[in-house]
Amino acid sequence: MKEEHKEGAHGHVEKYKYGMVIDLDKCTGCGACMVACMTENNVPFRKDESDKLVSTAWMRVFKATNGKSYPDIDVCYFPRPCMHCEGDHGHSPCVSVCPAVATDYDFETGIVSQIPTRCFGCRYCMAACPYHARYFNWWDPVWPDKMEKALSPDVSPRMRGVVEKCTFCFHRFQRARDKAYVEGRREIREDEYQTACTQACPADAITFGDLNNHEHEVYKLKKSPYAFRLLERLGTNPKVYYMSTRSWVRREGDNYLKGEKSK
Amino acid sequence: MDSALIPEGVKRCSFGKFALWIGFWSLLMLWALAGAGVCWLKGLNQTNLNDYFGFGAWITADLAIIALGAGAFFTGFMRYILGIEDFKPIINFVVIIGFICYSSALAILALDIGQPLRGWHIFWHANVHSMLTEVAFCISAYFMVLTIEYIPLVLENRQLDKIPLVHHFSHNLHHIMAVFAATGAFLSFFHQGSLGGVAGVLFGRPFAFRQHFAIWPTTFFLFIFSAIACGPCFTILVTRITELITRKKLVKQNVIVKLAKVSGWLLVGYLLVKTLDTVYWAMVTLPNMGVSFMDMYPESPFTIWILIAELGFCGVIPAIILITEKGRNNNLLLIPAAILTCIGICLNRYVMTVQALALPVMPFDNFVNYIPNWAEWVTSLAPFAYGAILISLSYRYLPVFPQEKELNP
């Protein structure tokens, strides 16, 4: 059952609310999502990408440890796409600060868009994002040898000097929407629109869908007692949920004062 | 050689000496332009900025020089709106300082963006909810005001003033200067504030985020307050430096002392409010986000000492000197106090941008530090060279200091 389309605070029609649930117990930290994203979205690579502070990965897998010593140490990976924060009625940390409306909150899908041709590279959004989900194009995108042949026409390569980030593979949404319209449907089916990382994940750790749709897997998963979101306490209201049965992992998802109880 | 251009009744050094002086600063400017050039041509990969430090030396320099340049609007405000005539002898000079600060800030902003050719998008596609949009509009508009205020002074050059139309124009502008000053004050209040807002609205960054009043975070008001408190100090400092270099008394002591007094009391007020704000932030804002006050000062260089330096050494100490009669009348105390105040505000602007970004927010994220590279340093420090050149030219060819003749008969 689909909930009635809600009128948002600003009178926008909220048709879908796309989001993700990532099962951290299943995530193996293999990195396939990162590369699936790069190849899907024409993210370039350079000869030396070892400086992670200038290396673009819309989906980045962070490594967390429980801080204990051998042999009690434990490790968990946090795949971090853009959280597509809803904030308070679309007031996400980045959208509210972008001076040129180069990033915007789409109430139809809940996706935080990025318009690279409008961005002029002030990087205020990067300062605003606590997840480091935003990346600046420090260099001209250059593909060696015949690698330009592998570029997808669905996503424009970005020029130097602008900010880019995960779009939840918005072009895939457009593709699915067009297909549905051609077939005379108003709704997009769950399996018709999946992000590249979700599709690639060899461990099936990522689930993607409409968080408002009772029939979608994400709707059920986000209600799990093990589900949590990153830095929820800041009020970013992210649309990416994580799941872990390990309590230390859930505690790593947010900041807590000493002695404070975590989720 | 250029004596025809020099205002009547004042003495200036020889042209050769002057050329040498200007030449020295021009070399520094060239160096800075080289730094700017590589950044514009090759892109921001020529800097040490990165995805964690999208903001660095430039934004700090920007915020700092705009705060230091606040003397311009605030002195104008006191002179034209509040009608405090005491500041008349220094108003020309503060306009020049302001003009230098704001034009440098705009130039640095143009450097700081990844696609300078698209800088106009900030106006064309403006997002009115963004503090940066407000900053851009207000700075640009206020820069227009400063230009309008600077023009009559330029037109008062001995040779230009001989042209009737020019003479009338500068006279008429002078005549309605209060209107411009008022507009400038309005714009300035807003952009000083919105610069504060830039940091304060970042609710993803516990270090920067502050409680909101109406639509503005407290930093909005704190930045205005700190800027007007420190602006006069910077004016004093630059005046004293100019006097030192020209080896002349240019402004009467009463003007300077009055500025110092205003600055001192504003500083006291600012420190009180800032302390309240910090306490509220530490006791309420941060715990709600799950972080403690000391989490915000984890490691070098961002230890608690940076806060003590900002508010103590560079806040309380100069404030005490400036509000005491003896302190502000004693040059040996006044100048260090002015310097400390200026350092304090630079430090404040630095922590609100760079420290805010340096502290990891995700618990599993790493602390990283950032040190600007040469291109950032030279361009950030270029306003000194640029300022020296513009002040020297203005001083030599324009009647900047009305009291000069009287003080140097």
Added chain:
Amino acid sequence: MFPFSFEWHWDIGHMVFHGALWYALSILGMGLGYAAIKSFIDLKKGGHH
């Protein structure tokens, strides 16, 4: 800045922001215009002062 760019949505913020902005800009414009026109008039009247 203008409604013809996409993602545009009207809200009160635009009124306030643009209201204040154009108010300030028009004062500047009018001031400059006044000074310019008056200078020409003064020039026509002739002489210094």
Added chain:
Amino acid sequence: MSLGRRGFLQFCLGAGAGITFSPLPWKLMDDSCIWSQTFRGLPIEVPVPPVGEVNIEKSVCTLCPGGCGISVRKVKNRAVKIEGTEGHPINDGGICILGVAGLYQLYGGARVKSPLKRAGNRGEGKWEEISWSAAISEISKKLSQIRRNGSAHTVACISGKDRGTVPQLFKRLLTAYGSPNFISMPSSEDTERLGLKLMQGEDASVGYDLENARYILSFGSGLIDGWGSPVRVFRANSAWREEAVKGLAKVVQIEPRLSNTAAKADQWVPIAPGTEAALALGLAHVIVKERRYNKDFVMNHCFGFEDWTDNSGKVHKGLKRMVLKDYSPDVVSGITGISASKIVAIAREFTRAKRPLAVCGRGKGSTPEGLQEFMAIYALNALVGNINKTGGVRALPEVRTTAWPAVARDAIAKRGMSQPRFDRAGTKAFPVTESLFNQMHTGKGAYALSALLIDGANPYYTAHDKTAVAEALDSIPFIVSFSSHMDETAQHADFILPSHTNLERYEDVPTPAGLNVPIIGLSRPVVDPEYDTKHVGDIVIALGKSTDGIADSFSWDDYESLLKETMGGKWDTLVREGYWKDESYSPAAWSSGFKTPSGRFEFFATGLYKAGIRSNNDNDYLPRYEPVVLEGTSDSYPLVLIPIETTRLADGAVANSPYLTKTVADTVLRNNDIFVEVNPKTAAAYGLSEGTVAMLKTPTGEAKVRAHLYEGVRPGVVAIPTGLGHSAYDDYLSGKGVNANDVIGTVEDPVSGLDIAWGSRASLVSI
């Protein structure tokens, strides 16, 4: 009309106004946007990928032996994305990091663009382009000459794999030519096949029914670090995780380092490196002592559990007596560093669990384990009776395909084939082993080789002890590489005959290692060849046709027709589905499943006993822990070096792609420096802190590394990432870090002769 000052001013004003109100400013603003979009220092521009008709082509990935189904998204004739095929029995839509980055192997750098002939010295990198016909004729002339001289057996072939039609074609070439020297690159599958042959009597691979197992005891297998068919194991792991939440499954990882597998496991058992067999036997001790084994299987279908008497009346030791005597928990605790109580607990859990499974093959399984170590771990499966059972292990036969016509062997071929193998595999020294690459570079070869063909392998990079490999290969006067890319080995060849990459060619993909069901996949050309390359099968056929006296064995027109013929009735299914799965397969029953001399599952390998290996000591034929004696002394090399194998760095013959390197953390690689992991305690003892530059020394070599402090590694152990340190390929790959294989020597398994070095002794000194 003359233009006065006033007129000029008016003109300027008018023109200014005109321009302002014309479309020009708008146009210029628009232009600046477009220009800034594409500007990157003229004349290069940000590429605008051309649009076109979209097609999805199905194939099977051959970048690793995993056999995943892939769907390649094509725009016109360009391949733009590789995705996993939905519904494929191995990966069902999932794809690993190497596979998803696979377009780099096609479009990226370091491709060999046409046949090359060496122009300078070996390895100098000077090449001369030659035509295919010239290359084939030069090489076949050389081969014909060697054959005429009566030294046909001195021609060898190194292949990355030994199953499938391409390796078979090479074998056929050698057989018809007269050489027994087909060498496949070693992996843990070699030991497992050997062990299975001895214990179950089958020529088959070990199939692990991971999907149905519910208690997984992994002896260092990097189950989610690239072991087996990676995506398949990932999926099994996810299923375990779902079950584990409900308390229905458990994974125990036995490994000296907290790998990703260990971190995701329910229990990590940090064991002393290389002592896995001891632990397995310790567990067996508890199981036997507490009579927790499956009595039906052990009593009725096993041989060598109890002591037994041979025909001559000699009493032989059985597994029972051996483990009870030698592997008590206290003894094993001393060896492995795991407490006796933990050993007892794990043994009890293992036997109590529903569908327990013991898995072996360290890391990705790229280095074989010792034969008796495999037997020890495999014996645990036998003790709980999960042989050929759901959730257990099974002997997985090859999918049957149409047999090729018999090789025509002339006198030279017969004479050559009767020679012993150059690597002494199958001789008295190593009677049960098929091929021994490491015998080549340890200089123990039976005779000198005169020519070498290399396909799908990069021994210069992947084999332990680079210096020895280089010496061995350099001593061979004639080397032909079939590599698609300029890898380290191709760099040292005399001829490179570049084959198509995986996306440009047909190939059958046999059942991947460890899978639980026989399957065959079909890799298909999804794009036209990018360069002047050929299918390696076609090259072999061409060489066969043009070399004197062997053309009769190569009657096929081309590889494609050969493949079609070989697949026979399965071809249509393969083309349609991309794979053919043996739906009728089910593991043999206990009563008929074992083709050993005793007809039973053998704890005591009578095959080995009969082959007369080594002493007459029964311990040599039973599962056993025999410490791998690493080179060097603990005085000069106080630490133990182990490799870190992860999915993010491809460390095999298929090199990493820059996309993968991009995902590698800066605690593994920074600039060109590799980081080795050490426990902070070890680091403190050796004066190392995070990032300290240190010299890593082993008896085999030394390398400059940096230290990364990690609590997840056992004190006294240094762990080095594999997959870095290439010296060939392009700038995106070469010169980054150190190749772990360069600092690890070889250790020969006394029984199989395989190189079983799981690590090395080492020292780490800050510089």
